[in-house]
């Protein structure tokens with residue numbers, strides 16, 4: 016069974032092949048619906064789309080992304096389409112992390128991975144305004 020290591024939470028869990036990251040994190044008591052740069056996690060824990068890939072609050076960075084399913088169409092829509100719903104944060108967060116950012120609710124685990132919850136969003140960095 017694959018092992019998922021949550022780096023910020025310093026926790027490892029064993030999960031069934033093909034299980035979804037957000038569901039397994041919830042079972043382990045880990046909130047992946049984080050806020051932006053440390054703010055809003057307590058609100059987003061309850062105010063989110065409940066795993067439909069629409070709110071974008073369950074953004075994570077994954078090491079070992081080859082051990083997950085392909086990026087889904089919902090993730091592409093959420094990461095690349097600003098204003099749907101009117102929330103630019105997932106689009107901003109995706110810039111510079113195209114190779115390892117996923118939505119936890121859309122990510123199926125097929126092998127060992129490391130997960131960074133609530134990755135920082137560089138609101139004023141070179142990537143966004145360049």
Ligand code: FES
Nearest residue numbers: 066068071073120
């Ligand atoms: S829970 Fe809303 S996008 Fe994952």
